[in-house]
Amino acid sequence: MSAATSPSERRVSARIGAISESATLAVDAKAKALKAAGRPVIGFGAGEPDFPTPGYIVDAAVEACRNPKYHRYTPAGGLPELKAAIAEKTLRDSGYQVDASQILVTNGGKQAIYEAFAAILDPGDEVIVPAPYWTTYPESIRLAGGVPVEVVADETTGYRVSVEQLEAARTERTKVVLFVSPSNPTGAVYSEADAKAIGEWAVEHGLWVLTDEIYEHLVYGTAKFTSLPALVPALRDKCIVVNGVAKTYAMTGWRVGWLIGPKDVVKAATNLQSHATSNVSNVAQVAALAAVSGNLDAVAEMRTAFDRRRQTIVRMLNEIDGVLCPEPEGAFYAYPSVKALLGKEIRGKRPATSVELAALILDEAEVAVVPGEAFGTPGYLRLSYALGDEDLVEGVSRLQKLLGEATD
Known part of the structure; x- marks a missing residue:
């Protein structure tokens, strides 16, 4: 050397x-x-x-600034009241019933994605990544020691990959498949039938699924959002959902996201966050609480x-x-x-x-x-x-x- x-x-x-x-x-x-x-x-x-950001959310943050309760450290995994509200919001919007202990509040969706991969990947584990993909996904996978395996879809299929393509990319090292609908960067939305087929394929082969639902409320025309673990209940023990307030409530700068998953994985990711950043800003968490607890007007x-x-x-x-x-x-x-x-x-x-x-x-x-x-x-x-x-x-x-x- x-x-x-x-x-x-x-x-x-x-x-x-x-x-x-x-x-x-x-x-x-x-x-x-x-x-x-x-x-x-x-x-x-x-x-x-x-x-x-809607005024009622900003008002909640202003009040939080004045409350000494939020001037101190809070639990690394998130304010208990916010985690409970996220669980209620998830049931309301996705039909997916989870417990607050299955939720970790993170500094935006990016931290949730990285911590999810870090919690379940060992060096050399492969993650199937449909392309076009958001730029952060493969970098988070590599940082966590994993290997992104791209499966490319183009305009002829509306940028949606098929089960056949996923199966062709699967190897003995495959551990996770990434599922994003609606998609960044393409805006593609999978039909309920196609999403169910992918979820059932993952269950059949014992794969984990990380599904990013950050754009869940931004669908148009006849397209419909479907939450994979709600659609395929057998997937729940090997599914991590990533979400946040950024897109739905025009809160990109507030930096509040979350991940939902099996309790052991969430605990592991929480341990990681306790050393990386500790709790998300309390003021931002209170703003997020107002957001997810409110209506969708x-x-x-x-x-x-x-x-x-x-x-x-x-x-x-x-x-x-x-x-x-x-x-x-x-x-x-x-x-x-x-x-x-x-x-x-x-x-x-x-x-x-x-x-x-x-x-x-x-x-x-x-x-x-x-x-x-x-x-x-x-x-x-x-x-x-x-x-x-x-x-x-x-x-x-x-x-x-x-x-x-x-x-x-």
Whole structure:
């Protein structure tokens, strides 16, 4: 071993050095920096509602700030009253009955995902990850010592994987299958029949399932959200549900998520959190308590706006020659294929990848989008339509003008 690669000389550990930066946050940060510098950039990068957190939730947080009870440490696994309320909310919204002892309150959904994988994976365990995937999933798996195994779906299936694809990816090292519906980045929603088939396949082969339900209330048209452990009761002893208040209640910055699972796994994950961060901010937990205990009127208003924007962005994107955008059924993302544009000349350049095309779009149209490479599928772009209607139309109009110039 040379001195340059010896452990004593390595400044950053190999494990942490291998982590990729969050592409979605990087795009959002660049767009905001350009806007701060005076450029009229329109950002489609960030996956967060453009609405303020509802007032009654903010009021609850203000009151919590004044209460000395919340000025001190609280249980690492979450406020007991919040865990009880999450259990009630889960039954109300998902038809899934759980006990408060099966819940761990985390610093956002990302911590819940990492701690879930860390609690059940040993080095070399494989996790089947349908792609396109959210950027954090494979990184969390690797950090926990696991190996992500990608199964790719494209626009021809509405970005939904089949049981046959999952079975083809299963090996003797497979321990977990990731299930996300509605999906980030595609907006895909699995039918009840398809979700049930995947859950029953997992039970048949003794696999764990981690299911991310963060977009449960953002579904459109005839699509319906179904909670996998409620749909397939036999799965419950090997299922971990991840959720949070970020998307439903426009609370991305409050950083409150949770995981639900078997008691032994939740206890193990709680032990991990007790050493990593201890309790989530009490003020944020009280705000989350108000959110999950309240009604869903605020999300109904947001969903109406998102649905309108969804229809607009899909129509406008499909008006561009070389762009194919399936209609998303959930979340707030459009995921168009731009493969037909790659290699074509646009303002003197010939972008060969969606990374290069996204860079060209930012430079020439001052529109920020996230390339498909960030989600495991080159040749696509992700656009969040969680932004104002006027900005959305202006931003896609700029794309229409720029990409309409593409020539062979």
